Every structure is written in C-alpha cells, then in structure tokens.
Amino acid sequence: MTAPIKDYLKRSNGYRAAKWSEPVVMEMTGSGRRGVVFEDAPAPDLPGKAARKTAPALPEITEHDALRHYLHLSQMTLGMMGISLFGTCTMKYNPRIGERASLDHLKGLHPLQEAETLQGVLEMYDKFSDFLCEVSGMDQFVFQAGGGADAAYTHACVTRAYHASRGELQQRDQIITTIQTHPCSPATANTAGFEVITLSLEENGYPSLEQLKSVVGPRTAALMVNNPDDMGIYNPDIKEWVRIVHEAGGLCFYDHANFNGVMTRLRARELGFDACMYMLHKTFGAPKGGGGPAVGAYGCAEHLVPFLPGPVVVKQGDGYALDTDRPQSIGRVREFMGNAPQVLKAYAWARAMGAEGLREAADISVLANNYMDKRLGEVKGVSRSNPGIDVPRMEMTRHSVEQVAQDTGCSIFDISMRMTDFGIDALWLSHEPFLVAEPFTPEAGELWSKEDIDYWIDVLEHVIGEAYSDPEIVKTAPHNAPIHQLTSALDEPGVWATTWRAYARKHLKSMAAE
Amino acid sequence: MGNFACVFHGESARFHHANKSTNERDQGQVARLGLIINPVAGLGGAMARKGSDEADIGARAAAEGRVSQAPMRAARALSAFRESCDAEVLAGPVLPDTGTVTPVGPDVLQGTAEDTKACVRAMAGQVDLILFAGGDGTARDICAANDTGIPILGIPSGVKMHSGVFARSPERAGRMTAAFLSDTRQRTEMVEILDLDEAARRAGRLSARLYTVARTPLDLAGARQNPKAGNTDPVGEMDAALAAYVAGMREDTLYVLGPGATMKALKDRLGGGSLLGVDVAEGGLVTGTDLDERALMARVAGRRVRIVLTVVGGQGFVLGRGNQQISPAVLRAAGMPPIDVICGAEKLAGLNPQELTIDTGDVALDGTLAGYWPVITGPGRRQVMRVVA
Ligand SMILES: Cc1ncc(COP(=O)(O)O)c(C=O)c1O
Numbered sequence: 036m037t038a039p040i041k042d043y044l045k046r047s048n049g050y051r052a053a054k055w056s057e058p059v060v061m062e063m064t065g066s067g068r069r070g071v072v073f074e075d076a077p078a079p080d081l082p083g084k085a086a087r088k089t090a091p092a093l094p095e096i097t098e099h100d101a102l103r104h105y106l107h108l109s110q111m112t113l114g115m116m117g118i119s120l121f122g123t124c125t126m127k128y129n130p131r132i133g134e135r136a137s138l139d140h141l142k143g144l145h146p147l148q149e150a151e152t153l154q155g156v157l158e159m160y161d162k163f164s165d166f167l168c169e170v171s172g173m174d175q176f177v178f179q180a181g182g183g184a185d186a187a188y189t190h191a192c193v194t195r196a197y198h199a200s201r202g203e204l205q206q207r208d209q210i211i212t213t214i215q216t217h218p219c220s221p222a223t224a225n226t227a228g229f230e231v232i233t234l235s236l237e238e239n240g241y242p243s244l245e246q247l248k249s250v251v252g253p254r255t256a257a258l259m260v261n262n263p264d265d266m267g268i269y270n271p272d273i274k275e276w277v278r279i280v281h282e283a284g285g286l287c288f289y290d291h292a293n294f295n296g297v298m299t300r301l302r303a304r305e306l307g308f309d310a311c312m313y314m315l316h317k318t319f320g321a322p323k324g325g326g327g328p329a330v331g332a333y334g335c336a337e338h339l340v341p342f343l344p345g346p347v348v349v350k351q352g353d354g355y356a357l358d359t360d361r362p363q364s365i366g367r368v369r370e371f372m373g374n375a376p377q378v379l380k381a382y383a384w385a386r387a388m389g390a391e392g393l394r395e396a397a398d399i400s401v402l403a404n405n406y407m408d409k410r411l412g413e414v415k416g417v418s419r420s421n422p423g424i425d426v427p428r429m430e431m432t433r434h435s436v437e438q439v440a441q442d443t444g445c446s447i448f449d450i451s452m453r454m455t456d457f458g459i460d461a462l463w464l465s466h467e468p469f470l471v472a473e474p475f476t477p478e479a480g481e482l483w484s485k486e487d488i489d490y491w492i493d494v495l496e497h498v499i500g501e502a503y504s505d506p507e508i509v510k511t512a513p514h515n516a517p518i519h520q521l522t523s524a525l526d527e528p529g530v531w532a533t534t535w536r537a538y539a540r541k542h543l544k545s546m547a548a549e
Numbered sequence: 550m551g552n553f554a555c556v557f558h559g560e561s562a563r564f565h566h567a568n569k570s571t572n573e574r575d576q577g578q579v580a581r582l583g584l585i586i587n588p589v590a591g592l593g594g595a596m597a598r599k600g601s602d603e604a605d606i607g608a609r610a611a612a613e614g615r616v617s618q619a620p621m622r623a624a625r626a627l628s629a630f631r632e633s634c635d636a637e638v639l640a641g642p643v644l645p646d647t648g649t650v651t652p653v654g655p656d657v658l659q660g661t662a663e664d665t666k667a668c669v670r671a672m673a674g675q676v677d678l679i680l681f682a683g684g685d686g687t688a689r690d691i692c693a694a695n696d697t698g699i700p701i702l703g704i705p706s707g708v709k710m711h712s713g714v715f716a717r718s719p720e721r722a723g724r725m726t727a728a729f730l731s732d733t734r735q736r737t738e739m740v741e742i743l744d745l746d747e748a749a750r751r752a753g754r755l756s757a758r759l760y761t762v763a764r765t766p767l768d769l770a771g772a773r774q775n776p777k778a779g780n781t782d783p784v785g786e787m788d789a790a791l792a793a794y795v796a797g798m799r800e801d802t803l804y805v806l807g808p809g810a811t812m813k814a815l816k817d818r819l820g821g822g823s824l825l826g827v828d829v830a831e832g833g834l835v836t837g838t839d840l841d842e843r844a845l846m847a848r849v850a851g852r853r854v855r856i857v858l859t860v861v862g863g864q865g866f867v868l869g870r871g872n873q874q875i876s877p878a879v880l881r882a883a884g885m886p887p888i889d890v891i892c893g894a895e896k897l898a899g900l901n902p903q904e905l906t907i908d909t910g911d912v913a914l915d916g917t918l919a920g921y922w923p924v925i926t927g928p929g930r931r932q933v934m935r936v937v938a
Contacts, residue, residue, distance in 0.1 A: 214898075215931065225929045232923060233894075233932040246933055247923035431937045468898035 172304025186331025629723025
C-alpha cells in the first residue's frame with residue numbers, strides 16, 4: 036500500500052503540474068555541443084553495406100542538456116504519476132528489483148543462442164509455468180502471447196486446431212461470448228474465422244442459463260468469457276455454463292484478466308475450463324508501459340497441450356530443452372519466446388508474493404473496492420451499474436454520473452479531466468458499447484492506501500460539487516495540467532506528427548527538401 | 550442524424566433537467582383513476598396508413614369493417630389494475646370492453662379529438678392519473694387539454710408510440726397504475742411527447758417531433774418503453790452485415806422486409822424499396838413495396854418465407870410498432886416463418902432494460918414468439934436478446 040497523505044485535499048492549495056516550454060530535442064541542437072568524448076574509441080568494424088555513408092541527423096547537445104530535457108518531459112507526463120485507479124487494468128507498483136533482475140540476467144542473452152546456453156531462462160519459464168498451473172489447475176503455460184488479446188487469439192487458434200483434429204471444424208463455426216466479456220474475445224474469434232454469438236446481460240447482471248442454452252448446439256466451437264466481468268459481478272452459474280458447453284462438444288476459455296479479486300480462491304480448471312489466460316502486465320506486477328511490452332500467459336489442460344504455440348520449454352535430463360517437434364501446434368503467435376524480461380519480472384513478483392501473498396492481495400483488493408463502492412454510493416449524483424443487484428462486487432465496480440450529467444451538463448469526460456487538476460490520473464470509463472451511461476470503473480487493487488482511495492473519492496466529490504455550482508470550470512478542465520484540452524488538430528492528419536521526420540515533412544517542408 | 554429529425558415544438562421551456570417530482574397525497578384522500586379510450590386509435594396500422602390521425606380514418610375503417618383494438622387493450626390493462634387496486638375509475642369517451650367504470654365526457658360523440666379533450670377537462674381535479682389507450686396522437690390531444698398537469702400513462706394501442714409515456718404492454722400499464730395509485734408519494738418524472746408527422750411519413754420521410762412534455766409515473770422497474778427515439782442508425786457500420794445477409798439469401802424464399810433505416814439500406818441492396826413501409830423481395834429484388842396486411846397475406850400464401858426486421862426507433866420494439874402490417878394473420882398465413890432481426894450493437898446497448906419487445910395484439914402469439922433471438926449486429930456477429938411480450 037502507498038503511504039498516507041493526510042487531508043490532502045484540504046491542505047492542498049492548488050496542484051500545478053510543471054509546464055516547461057520544452058522544445059523538441061531536435062530543435063535544441065547547437066553545433067559542437069556534446070557529452071563525454073572518447074578520443075581513442077575504436078571505429079566499429081562493419082561490413083561494407085552496413086556502414087553509413089553520412090552521419091545520422093542527431094541533435095548536438097551536452098549531457099546536461101539531455102538530462103534536463105528528459106527530466107522536464109518526465110515532469111510533464113499525463114498519467115502514471117498521480118493516483119491511478121484505472122479499472123480493468125489492475126494498476127500495480129512494478130518493483131525496481133524486477134527491472135534490475137531482468138537487466139542483470141537477460142541483457143547479455145540472445146534468443147537464438149543454443150538452448151544449452153539458455154538454461155537459466157528456460158528454467159524460469161518452466162518454474163513459472165508450474166506456478167501458474169498450481170494457481171489455475173491447468174497442465175501447461177506458454178508465455179509467447181504479447182498481451183491479453185494475443186492470448187485470446189491464441190485460444191481462438193487452439194480452438195480451430197482442436198476441432199480440425201477431430202474433423203469437426205466445418206460444423207463448429209460459432210464462438211459464444213457475453214456482452215461484458217472484453218472485446219478481444221469476440222474480435223479474435225472473428226479473426227480466427229468463427230461467427231460470434233454474444234449473450235446479453237439479464238436481471239442478475241449476467242446472462243441466464245436459458246439464454247446460454249438457447250444458442251449452444253452442434254455449431255458451438257467454444258465459450259470465451261471473463262468472470263467477474265468488469266462491472267465486478269461474479270457469475271455463480273459458471274460451472275453449469277461450462278458443463279452445458281462441454282456437453283455440446285465446445286471448449287471453454289476463461290479470460291482471467293480480472294483475476295485479482297479471486298487469486299487463490301478459485302482455479303479455472305476446477306470450474307471445468309479447458310484453458311485460461313493471465314495478464315502478467317496486470318495481475319502479476321510486470322509493467323504495462325505505454326501499451327507494451329506485455330505478456331498474456333496462456334494455459335491449458337492436457338488435451339489442448341499438443342496445439343500450443345511452440346517451441347515449448349520441456350524438462351530434459353537435468354536440464355531444459357525447447358521442444359520444436361510439435362506436429363499439431365498452431366505454430367507461433369509471436370517471435371522467439373515472447374517478452375522474456377516481462378516474464379522474469381512477473382516471476383520475481385509471484386515468487387515474492389507466494390501463495391499467502393496472493394491470497395492477501397486478492398482479499399485486500401475486494402475489500403478496497405467494496406469500501407470505495409460504499410463511499411461512492413454516498414456521493415451526490417453517483418449511481419452504480421445494476422443498482423437493483425445487491426450481490427457483493429469483486430475487485431471493481433462500474434459506476435455512473437448520469438444524474439450529474441443530466442443535472443449539470445458535465446459529462447464523465449469533463450469530470451475525469453477536471454480530476455487530473457488534483458493529481459488524479461484520468462479515469463477508466465468502460466469497454467464499448469457503453470451499457471451504462473456516463474460510466475467510470477475504478478479499481479483500487481491491493482496497492483493503494485485507504486488515504487489514497489479517500490483522497491480520490493474526495494476529489495470526485497469535490498469536482499461533482501463544482502459541476503453543480505460552477506459547471507464551466509469542469510467543462511474547460513484541465514487547468515493545472517501540463518496541457519489543456521486538445522484542439523481538433525488530432526483529427527487532421529496533415530497537422531499532427533508523432534515523429535521528427537513527420538513533423539519536418541508536414542511543418543518544415545523546406546528542411547525536408549534539403 | 551440521417552433523415553430522422555427531432556425538433557422542439559411547443560412548450561419546450563417546461564422541459565428541464567431536474568424533472569423528478571413527488572406529490573404527497575394526504576392520508577384519507579381517496580385515489581381515483583381516469584381512463585381515456587380513443588376509439589380510432591390503431592386503426593391506421595393494419596391499413597398501412599402510418600397512423601390514424603386523418604380525420605376520416607373512422608369512416609374509412611368502418612367501410613373496411615375494422616374495429617379499434619383500444620377498448621379491448623384498455624380492458625386488459627384494467628383487469629391487471631383490478632388485481633391489486635379497487636379505486637374508482639372514470640372512463641370516456643368510449644368504455645372498455647369489460648370492467649366496472651364510471652362514464653365521463655360528452656353524451657354525444659363527434660368522432661374527433663374533441664371527444665378526448667372534453668374527457669380530460671371533465672377529469673380535472675377528479676383523478677390522480679390519466680391512463681389512456683391510444684398512440685402518440687392521443688397523447689398529444691390529452692396534453693393539449695390537460696391544464697392541471699395530471700400525470701398520464703399510455704396503454705400501447707396506437708400505430709406510432711415514440712413518446713416516453715407508454716407502458717410496454719397493457720398488463721404492465723395496469724400494474725404500474727395500481728402501484729402508482731397506492732403509493733402515497735406518487736413519484737413522477739417528465740417525459741417527452743413525440744409524434745411522427747404522418748403526412749411526412751406517408752411521403753416516405755421519418756420525422757419525429759417533440760410536441761410537449763408530460764408527467765408520468767416514475768418508472769423504476771423499466772415497465773415503460775425506452776423513450777429514446779431517433780438515435781442515429783449506424784447504417785454505415787451495418788453495411789458489411791447487410792452485404793453478408795444479401796449474399797446468404799435463398800432463391801426460393803420470399804423475404805418480407807420491415808420498415809426503418811437499416812431495412813431501407815437492405816432494400817437498397819435489393820434494387821430499392823420503401824423507408825417506412827413493409828416490402829417483399831425475392832430472387833434478389835424487391836418485388837412489392839409498402840404493402841398492407843391484405844396484400845402481404847396474398848403474397849406469402851404458399852411460399853417459403855423469412856421475415857427481416859430491425860428494432861424500431863429507440864424503443865426496443867421488433868414487432869407491433871410501425872410494422873403492424875406484419876400482423877398475426879400474416880405470420881400465420883406464412884406458416885410462422887423464421888424472423889431475422891438486424892440492428893447495430895450500439896442501438897441494442899441503449900435499450901433499458903436489455904430486451905426487445907413484441908406486441909402483435911395477439912397474446913397467445915406473442916407468448917410463442919417470446920424467447921431469445923440472436924440479432925445480427927455485424928458481419929459474423931450476433932447478439933442474443935431476450936424478447937418479451
Ligand atoms: C478482461 C480483459 N481481457 C483482455 C484484455 C486485453 O488485454 P491486452 O490489453 O493486454 O491485450 C483486457 C484489457 O483491458 C481486459 O480487461
């Protein structure tokens with residue numbers, strides 16, 4: 036948990052993000068400026084065509100300029116610096132020791148080395164697979180997928196290979212999912228060539244057994260679901276769901292991205308699932324970065340192991356080998372062994388937590404969410420999804436400011452932007468389509484202290500108060516962030532540039548011509 | 550926005566955001582109900598007239614030997630109401646088919662909107678709620694005469710029901726009314742009264758107007774129709790789905806295509822058809838446009854048939870609103886054919902509760918059709934929706 040910041044809102048006399056008029060590093064160049072010079076550095080010995088003919092167009096700046104520049108930029112980041120309760124992402128602290136370990140142990144390796152010289156990495160993969168098998172009840176894990184959606188795709192491909200091996204692929208052309216399952220399940224099922232049947236929510240907050248039964252049949256290839264969904268409701272019929280789909284000959288895949296609240300409390304295999312995936316960059320403490328590098332750890336029961344993407348790490352004598360002789364394998368979903376540094380960080384995290392740590396973290400995350408849920412229920416204009424359902428919510432809950440929007444015209448987007456003025460990272464709203472109007476979905480996990488959570492809710496309450504008394508201040512936010520509201524420039528491809536070359540081409544045409 | 554325009558008209562100033570209100574009733578004061586039954590409501594639907602607002606609709610219907618469903622639907626609501634409430638009911642200008650009521654209103658009926666308005670005026674100060682059997686036109690007439698602002702609730706009986714005052718079925722209307730009258734707090738909310746311009750609709754333009762607002766019982770359980778009308782229809786998004794649908798159409802099948810923007814886009818892929826009418830297509834071409842019930846009966850006879858519909862407006866209706874031509878008789882004559890519904894996922898997500906509704910006017914038939922329907926939401930995508938009567 037993070038350290039308490041007592042009465043932060045009361046004591047705060049105005050948060051102001053740093054706002055440097057920082058040029059692009061390419062514009063800082065001054066001829067002859069440079070960092071350390073090694074007079075006797077050897078010229079690299081490159082084969083003819085690899086050697087440049089002209090020097091690269093790099094800025095010439097001092098070491099001090101470079102440090103100061105990047106420090107300024109880091110002070111102006113738009114997130115990951117404040118309190119972030121970004122739901123469905125299970126925001127965790129990424130211990131520095133993981134960074135250190137992956138640097139120390141992996142930076143000198145190359146995936147094309149002979150397996151005999153990669154024994155440490157292979158052992159780590161094998162032990163982590165065992166660890167996750169223990170957690171899930173599955174028989175084998177692979178770490179190739181570069182994220183959750185990639186792991187879902189792995190499953191769609193495994194489903195295809197499995198039914199093809201039984202001569203039933205022609206007949207089994209449908210994958211069933213639910214409207215509250217992450218969109219990557221239907222998307223990857225479609226990509227793999229299946230028709231997607233999406234079930235709708237009913238009174239209990241999940242689809243009924245009758246609804247499921249109405250679509251399960253000889254065309255069913257698989258069920259792909261998450262549970263709890265990201266409204267925080269756990270479907271207690273899930274065993275029966277799995278039974279019904281199995282009876283019809285389909286496979287069952289558990290998207291376990293929302294695993295945090297149930298770690299060590301249930302095993303996917305014991306519920307009957309044939310396969311599941313965990314997000315190492317969420318639940319298992321590896322960093323998320325700006326959209327990468329991530330790992331979707333995909334695990335399955337014995338009957339699906341032959342179809343796993345390869346090569347798979349196997350024990351051989353006293354050591355480990357990479358099994359490449361896998362005739363039924365779906366092939367690869369990613370090059371080499373996936374994002375090995377992330378696997379190492381997650382492994383370090385998991386071993387440090389141990390079984391008891393996982394359980395405690397799960398319990399704290401459910402407790403924290405229910406505490407939030409209770410306090411949010413007392414905030415004017417805030418309601419929660421499925422208000423009529425009083426089953427306990429798991430590690431997150433979907434809420435809504437529809438009433439505030441109706442009363443004041445301030446939308447959840449406005450409120451989220453205004454909250455950044457108080458050092459709160461932008462809110463997570465909802466996957467699409469929005470079933471709940473003006474949604475937001477906080478998830479505290481086990482990281483954030485009660486004081487942080489209280490501060491977060493205090494800020495929300497404060498901003499909603501502003502919406503009622505002075506809506507303009509909310510609608511024109513952020514005011515204290517490094518940048519204010521974006522103009523429409525992002526809609527104009529002729530204007531925006533994400534690289535120096537594009538900038539030069541679009542804005543400094545004369546330069547580009549040189 | 551496409552061609553579905555929604556414009557403010559009349560008393561928009563009264564429509565404000567903080568629109569919930571409570572009317573504390575004194576202990577001991579007896580609750581009374583007003584019941585208004587529009588005798589020409591719904592007549593235009595089966596006649597493919599797109600509404601019943603034309604002055605001579607009663608005469609035309611009489612000539613065709615048709616009778617309004619309104620008194621019968623009002624009787625259904627009244628019977629559900631009587632299950633838990635024995636309050637006095639003042640009714641006019643015509644009486645429900647069954648049930649005990651006290652007549653109000655003019656002794657001699659003129660057969661026009663004046664009859665309805667006279668009843669509303671007679672109910673002023675006398676009733677806690679006006680329950681009415683009619684459609685959007687009836688709602689407008691009631692609002693025009695409702696100077697004292699009595700809350701109103703609609704029993705769905707018209708051709709067009711885009712306003713937010715309609716219960717989803719006569720029975721639900723009856724139960725909601727009983728709950729409202731026995732609630733000492735009588736909570737209400739403001740909703741829009743919309744109406745389609747019938748002349749425009751007959752001319753093929755879909756144009757919903759917001760005429761005024763009215764108080765209606767606060768709906769906590771989702772018994773009323775979703776009052777959102779005229780959301781943009783993501784026809785563009787649906788294009789691939791429609792293309793896939795057309796590619797899968799069978800040569801030997803007669804397709805009955807319902808009204809709506811999505812259906813229009815489908816009809817356009819089949820050589821073009823009507824926006825608001827029911828058309829038929831076979832062999833990859835529309836071969837009949839804007840057919841009424843009788844014409845449909847003739848076309849489906851002896852054929853292998855599929856019905857293709859979209860969700861009408863923002864209300865979650867698939868059968869019984871705007872497509873009454875596809876009547877119980879037509880469905881039976883076609884041998885209870887399979888029904889395909891095509892509708893974008895965003896539009897489905899906007900439904901509250903998450904279900905579709907049918908109201909063909911035939912309770913037994915509605916019961917058979919109810920269940921789970923896989924709605925086509927995109928290429929390679931279906932979403933299962935519960936369909937209720
Ligand atoms: C439940 C669930 N499944 C899958 C994913 C997709 O994971 P990734 O973003 O790593 O591809 C997410 C991401 O938010 C998720 O919340």
